[in-house]
Amino acid sequence: MRHGFIGYGNVIKAIHAYLQKIGEKEFTYISRTNSENSIKCSKSINKLVENSDIIWLGIKPQNLDQVLNVLSKTNINEKLFVSPVAGKRITYIEQTLGQETSIIRIMPNLALEFGNSVTAYTTNNIQHKHKNEVKRLLQSSGQLIEIDETHFDLFTAIFGSGPAFLLKLIDVQKNKIRQLGLEDNQMNNMLAGLLEGTAAYYRNNCNRLSIDELITNIASKGGTTEAGLNYLNENHIDKHFENVINMAQKRSTEL
Ligand SMILES: NC(=O)c1ccc[n+]([C@@H]2O[C@H](COP(=O)([O-])OP(=O)(O)OC[C@H]3O[C@@H](n4cnc5c(N)ncnc54)[C@H](OP(=O)(O)O)[C@@H]3O)[C@@H](O)[C@H]2O)c1
Structure with a gap:
């Protein structure tokens, strides 16, 4: 062709x-x-x-x-x-x-x-x-x-723009681990590993466990993950993230 x-x-x-x-x-x-x-x-x-x-x-x-x-x-x-x-x-x-x-x-x-x-x-x-x-x-x-074409705006926000939103979170982590003083390509490799590892963990468990359960498996009582999640929940960061998606979807309908 x-x-x-x-x-x-x-x-x-x-x-x-x-x-x-x-x-x-x-x-x-x-x-x-x-x-x-x-x-x-x-x-x-x-x-x-x-x-x-x-x-x-x-x-x-x-x-x-x-x-x-x-x-x-x-x-x-x-x-x-x-x-x-x-x-x-x-x-x-x-x-x-x-x-x-x-x-x-x-x-x-x-x-x-x-x-x-x-x-x-x-x-x-x-x-x-x-x-x-x-x-x-x-x-x-x-x-x-x-x-159906009526769902394209939502799909665009999650799967078209989605990689940018996930990378924005990774960027926060990248800026943090700069403190380790590693070479840039080593940091990039480690963060790509974090994304791939999370994807593998999700892919292999998501049909028998909810995302809440997958998170609970990482967060032990009184531990580090729980401390971070408490901040996330108290400050409604998931709601903010939902709004990120809503804004992208809204923009797609306006175009
Ligand atoms: N980027 C993404 O991740 C993504 C994902 C899914 C869908 N999309 C969609 O894909 C489309 C392209 O996005 P993109 O990110 O690839 O855009 P882009 O990098 O800005 O590329 C746009 C291209 O269009 C050319 N162009 C502009 N006016 C033209 C004209 N009158 N005649 C011929 N060529 C013209 C530009 O030429 P010059 O460079 O010579 O100015 C450039 O090569 C968008 O509609 C976007 O919604 C993008």
């Missing part, structure tokens, strides 16, 4: 790296600055469309209209669009394009590059010969879950 990327930022770079890893070979991109040398660049969106079967929309929500307006004047017959653009519904893309087009909307995160994304997708009813193939490609990029 021939992949055309409109925009070549964080998400498309991750998707490109992943697609290359699994053996896809034909790629073209266009961005505002066209400053990337490692991939074939197209002179215009028109040319990119002509040379692609799958068109990935890798632009920010605020740049989407501009791109869709150009696409609406282009021959997009027989093309399949994949959109990771936060907050923008399939019907909105269809209406702005003004043509019946096959579209898959996705919400991945940047772990997709390493086959570890948790990605949501939904699609319109317009058939395309490559639709199942694109789903198959995404299936091996981690977990792929079909959800």
